Amino acid sequence: MSSLPFPAGPVIAHRGRAIPLVGADIDTDRIIPARFLKCVTFEGLAEGAFADDRTELAGAHPFDRDEHRGASVLVVNSNFGCGSSREHAPQALMRWGIRAVIGESFAEIFFGNCLALGIPCLTADPVHVAELQQAIAADPGAELYLDLEALAVELESEFVGANRWPVQLAPGPQRMLVSGQWDGTSQLVAHDSELTATAARLPYLNGFALV
């Protein structure tokens, strides 16, 4: 776990060590098993992150390995975060210390939940993800530099050499993160008169009289 502050304001770049987490279709039940959802705040969730996978691997899970202690970037494969919509999954990862995720692809709800916390989920070519995971495994102490404006990730390693890969993020989420407008609630609340106008034209809110 790391003690980084939670995201606030513009998310333009991030520097930190990374954890490679290999495997497709890692679902939110694995990220945070359902028994940890019995809570009315998100506070204690970090310890539940990958709890069952970690028990199964008895200390060999990347989240338990000494060389990844304090790492803040997760490098995953395809369809990461599929399954249940539970926001407890990104909350558990954030509270563990994760501040960015790079992967081949993400489940949509997971992606949106992360965005709402200021945690970018960046996609990269499968070949690049594999290279990145191998490079991190070869030198877990190396730092990644993630640039959300240039959409690139750099690994600064004495052992495996510096390397730079492109990453992708749709323009909308990119703008929201870089501008610090990823907390969407205030934007939504600001359009109250437009909301009233929309409600006024919805047949089911108006006795179906507008057909």
Add this chain to the structure above:
Amino acid sequence: MSAGTLYDKVWDLHRVAELPGGATQLFIGLHLIHEVTSPQAFAALRDLGLSVRHPERTVATVDHIVPTTSQARPFADPLAEEMLATLEANCAAHGIVLHGLGSGRQGIVHVIAPELGLTQPGMTVACGDSHTSTHGAFGAIAFGIGTSQVRDVLASQSLAMNKLKVRRLWVEGRLQPGVYAKDLVLHIIRVLGVRGGVGYAYEFAGPAIEALSMEERMTLCNMAIEGGARCGYVNPDATTFAYLRGRPFAPSGDDWERAVAWWSSLASGADAVFDDEVRFDAAAIAPTVTWGITPGQGIGVDEAVPTPEQLDPEERPIAEEAYRYMDLVPGAPIAGLPVDVCFIGSCTNGRLSDLRAAAAIARGRQVAPGVRAFVVPGSEQVAAEAEAEGLDAVFRQAGFEWREPGCSMCLAMNPDRLEGRQISASSSNRNFKGRQGSSTGRTLLMSPAMVAAAAVRGAVTDVRTLSPTEVPAPALR
């Protein structure tokens, strides 16, 4: 780009504004909340000093954490009690109706909203639960959201959304006897994969879909999310209207005719344009069972666990993981695999027609020795209707437990769970590792009738070999 589809029409009608990030602000017509994903959203609302924008468009119930044996308060589990008490306090503070335990209207959120007539064609429906896709059965655009989005809907009755593409799944023919909507959707996910629907809304259409009852359509749309599609829907038709008529929150009086006229106008027209289309033949589908750890790892009950060579190279790593976890041998037939626990229930298959189909198999037979089988109605209303028909007695006489409504063993948030390496035949929707409460527990997804067949035989059984009216058959095992 899709055009002229129900999805497009509903989307356009609910647009509030375009947002700086490129997303669209979409009005949410019905917001369903429950005890698991709402407490942190209400807390965030308080922190922001905001109130609930449309409490009358917000409806609450309790389902995930409720015990299905004794529902007396306080619950034995103090955490479960705290979650329910928190929901009650939040609903009271914000003027939100809560259909609580004993109200006659409590149940799994995706079961009660349709049966109360809250879910209607042309609405946008959101809920902090991925199986919100269920409500698409009515021609609503319904999708699951995370807790931050629950906060957003509470605060603004709207969401920032990106428009999906629309894929039409056209299903010809008719499902054969013994083959249900559950088999159809497991088959679709088997063919298109668990990621196949990412970025799409699924429109289910064609003769086989039109022939489905509303409850079957709900089963189908419920699992759209398991195929990666955040929402799935069926165009509203006479079946939809007949289901809704007379329900407590459905339009009535003069409103009814106007409502039907409007609902009818929403269906995708003959000239609708889809981003993609895939065709299926319902008649070719067998009762389908999952053998692995994703809902896409399904096979006909008469097939064998696929060998790596039979799979696409990219599916092999997850298949290898599944062989190990499930302790199954590639090439072995799935029929005859012994099961320990049989669970009939969940938002996928916990409705009256599901219980009827299972009871028809259970009637006059006995749960096999060593098997634990139980039936959990999806709501208090389903329970009452089933009991009025005597289904509870049929199940009890056959050796099934008859429980109180809730999510039960669909997930491990209440006392119902697998122990150790137990293997379950389950009518729920997810066979992920650990989903049913034991980190080594195993789940085989199938239709409720197939679960009942597995219960009486003690092993995975082709339900088509058990006649629903046959005299008691001796249990094998």
